[in-house]
Amino acid sequence: MSRSNADLLQGTLGLLILKALAGQELHGYGIARWVERATGDVLAIQEGSLYPALRRLEDRGLITSRWALSENNRRARYYALTLAGREHLREDAAVWLRFAEAVTRVLRADPAAV
């Protein structure tokens, strides 16, 4: 499945969310924190877009949600990856990595050598 680069960039937040959920079930705040920690606080998720993005992923059947008690005993909505979501993550991650690699190579190239 090939997708345009514009889609890819827009889907970045989704990709990050899916990646965050790949290992565990998380609530929205947990997803934001995971991304921050994973990137060494370099990338901070736009929190205003986080919840709409979660809804869209859920609509597409990539994640599911349920209410459960959080680590501090609060009622929180937890999100988890579906099988389809896991598949999607693998594909998109591969595409993204190829893309990033290409961009990186371009940026590192010696302008005179080409």
Add this chain to the structure above:
Amino acid sequence: MSDTPRWRRYLRFWGADPEADIEDELRFHLEMREQEYLAAGLSPEEARRRAAERLGELDEVRAWLRRHDRKKVRRTERVRSAGALLQDVRYGVRRLWQEPAFSAAVIAVLALGIGATAAMFSVVDAVLLRPLPFEQDERLVMLDRVDVPLRYEGERPPRSVPDLTDLDSLRSVFSQHAAYAPGSLNLTGAGAPAHVNVALVTPSFFSTLGVQPALGRPFTAAEGEPGAPRVAILSHGLWQRQFGADPEVAGRSIELNGVRYQVVGVMPPGFAFPAETELWTPLPVPFTFAYWEPFRMYMPTHVIARLAPGVTAAQAGERLLALVRAYREARSPGGELDPEITAASLVRPLRDFLVSQRRTALLVLMGATALMLLIACANVANLLLSRSTTRRREIAVRAVLGATPGRILRQLLVESLVLSLAGAALGIALAYAATGALDALLPARLSGVAPPRVDARVLAFTLAVAMLAAVASGLWPALDAFRADANEAIKSGGPVGGTARGAARLRRAFVSVELALALVLLVGAGVMLRSFVAVLTTDLGLRPERVATLELTLANATHGNLAARREFYRSVLDRLHSVAGIEAAAVVNELPLRGGGAVGFRVSAEGKPPAAGEEQPVALYLRVTPEYFRAMGIPLLRGTTFSSADGGASGPLEVIIDETLARRLWPGEGAVGQRLVLPQGVRTVVGVVANVRVRSVEDEDREAQMYLPFTESAPSYAAIVARGSLPEGALMQHLRDAVRAVDPSQAVYNVRTMEQVIARAIAPRRATTTLITIFGTIALLLAVVGVYGIVAFGVAQRTREIGIRMAMGARTGDVLRLVLREGAVLAAVGAAAGTLGAWMLARVLAGLVYGVSPRDPVAFVLAPAVLIAIALLATLVPARRATRVDPVEALRAE
């Protein structure tokens, strides 16, 4: 059981309420972030501010989420309910399949009710509701008292009423107008010779109706001038039948009664106005007898017009009334206008004119089908109720398993809907099969113009009826089945006493209603049947048995002159007289009751001019050969028939009058030998005959009639009549042979017995009566089945009670009475209510009955008696079963 609707449970998937969930989720996020900042050492205010800042526009996010979630809930709900409905339908179909006999009975009953309603609706729709196939048909009107200008032997007779030329000055009222005159002619020169329905129409006819030829062109104004080249336009059907759908037909020559015409166009399919016209030719203005002659000297002309924009029929009527009044004033100053002439009679909506009196019959029949449908619904409700005891346990189980009340109710209604849709499908098939048979119900003037058909409109109507029937028949049983106490039903495992009794009461009520409705129909059928018998036994003034007739129109080309025509008729009669077994043979210019018109003339007695203000009597005028009265079986009361075939052409001119005219002109004196003044001269009355119902069987006016010798003018249109002892088929064949022997190329039509002529004249009444009788009979059967069902059910329920009674010494007679009483009470209640209802509804039959009162006592006594007798008969079967109850067995059961 919880009252929460089922869909709410789906929301609990997220939580109780999506809005609160959004709030919770966002608050949780903010608080977690806040704690994070607090842990990092920020002040509480600072922590809260930073947390909120990171989330961005909170209100926007919240609004977006709310919108999204609401949409999602709606979507899921739709999908879910569609799925559940499908599941209900599948479940319903499966259940009904498990009880094929029950389902078939219900579907058959509903198919009868719905099918009859659909079929009647297709007719009512075609005749009363659907637009006529003209442009803006509601703007078209029929004008009365407007003549077509006539030129008679080169001169125009003085005008006494407005004519077409006057309409030209009323353009502000009638934007367009046209005249037409229907008749029939022999067509040759295209395929086999045929007799076709022809309409003479002014060239503006097609544009007034707003219909144009599909092929070729309409008539030009010049073609409406007298003496213009003769042209013709074909109907689509005639074009296909006689011209092989030739696309090059325009320009072809044809002959109508031996006169050459050129085809200029073909009308689109479905256009047959006026009634079943197959060919149109221009009606020249002024009209001359040369055009009239081939049309059997009689041709009704009608004038139609299109109302100018913004003008109502009533306003147009007033304008025309003023004009008619002005002519009347000019003719005889100070004279009063005929009271029948009103604005409404002068300008009638076209549809009113075309439908005329059939409207009442159609509405009565539509009402009858509605009653039948109600009975069918009550019957089905009854059948469904009979199952409610068994269903109750199943429903209770489902309720315990978590089905909500709404869901169960819907399930039951879906079952009813499945049944009634199946009934509707079968009903539509019945209606489709019946459309041809219903043609007799159509007004004659509309036949071919607006044929009834089962189309999308009828299907939509039927679907709506089926839905209503499903609710009408299913709602009560569903509610009843439902009222059961779930625990009670499961625990007891046996018949549920209390509620079953309630259901039985409900069923008795339904059966009473059925009986009452059936009786209304039955009484109506009784009145109509009595009325029909009155029609059949009416003294028509003639004896139609053993009489055969045929009709023919002589072509001008071959029989243009009087001598040739006389010779033709004389030869035909001579041949018939030579056939053994033919007692009398004659020729008449207009067969009684054939539905054509007859012309009337004003007449008076010589020497007795009408007194001032006294209307001169009008006598219908027929031309006959001397043997006509014997052939037709018309009693010759006094005097003799014509002295010879030419009716005294050599001596004084003769006339024969009917008793009505004799009584009117010479009351108390002998009419024979008196002198009658006609517009064409004075004649001697030679005989007096009985009055004949010429126009209609039901015509109670007894219009005066007079007979002139046929051979005087020997019209080219004639009917030949023969009476004989031969079988009817042979008689008709002899008539045909006689004409063929004289002129093999002469076309004949309407070869039939006089009884067939009369049957056709009363066919609409026969159809109405037959249908209402069928409806009444079906209604009676349905109601009686209902009675049987409820009583049989009661007996089954009371087996134990009956057993005890018998053990206590009750005799067979006692048990019989016990059960019969139940049926008798039902029948009595139904009969009383039905008689009352029929009495109140009798008025609607007033316009339909002939010879009896709409509240005919015979029908009002007999119908309830029949109903009660048959209801008791239906009760007798279960009653006899009750008497055979073995007390020991009955007590051991349970």
